[in-house]
Amino acid sequence: MSDAEFFAKVTPKRLTSLAENFKRSREEFRKDGKDRELRRAGKAPVPEVTRERLPCEVIHKQDLNTLLRSGQVIPASELAKQNEDALRLAKDLEEAVRSEVSHRRTKIQAEPDKTLVYYIREPFEE
Numbered sequence: 650m651s652d653a654e655f656f657a658k659v660t661p662k663r664l665t666s667l668a669e670n671f672k673r674s675r676e677e678f679r680k681d682g683k684d685r686e687l688r689r690a691g692k693a694p695v696p697e698v699t700r701e702r703l704p705c706e707v708i709h710k711q712d713l714n715t716l717l718r719s720g721q722v723i724p725a726s727e728l729a730k731q732n733e734d735a736l737r738l739a740k741d742l743e744e745a746v747r748s749e750v751s752h753r754r755t756k757i758q759a760e761p762d763k764t765l766v767y768y769i770r771e772p773f774e775e
Contacts, residue, residue, distance in 0.1 A: 688743065 665673075687693050716722040 688746075693739075693743070 684693075717724070
């Protein structure tokens with residue numbers, strides 16, 4: 650069997666201490682708690698879409714079709730469709746959470762299984 654060598658582009662990541670990891674996870678936990686409270690109060694933030702304007706020099710240097718193919722520019726109709734999809738997804742997720750919470754609170758009454766035989770211990774008498 651021959652030796653094989655693999656080469657790949659590696660992006661180095663800075664090592665962090667346990668204290669930094671704990672601090673970061675605690676901040677994420679607090680942020681999630683605040684978001685949860687806002688959702689319960691009905692004040693959930695609407696996801697924002699940022700729009701960037703390309704400088705005129707970039708637009709003049711490249712053809713609009715080239716910019717569209719590269720993905721640097723998207724049509725306004727596509728942006729509106731993405732916004733609608735994001736809002737629909739957020740509403741669906743909220744409805745799923747509401748359904749799951751209500752399902753956990755309800756107790757489903759099941760009828761006893763008549764095929765099972767239950768043995769009962771009778772009191773011993775002399």
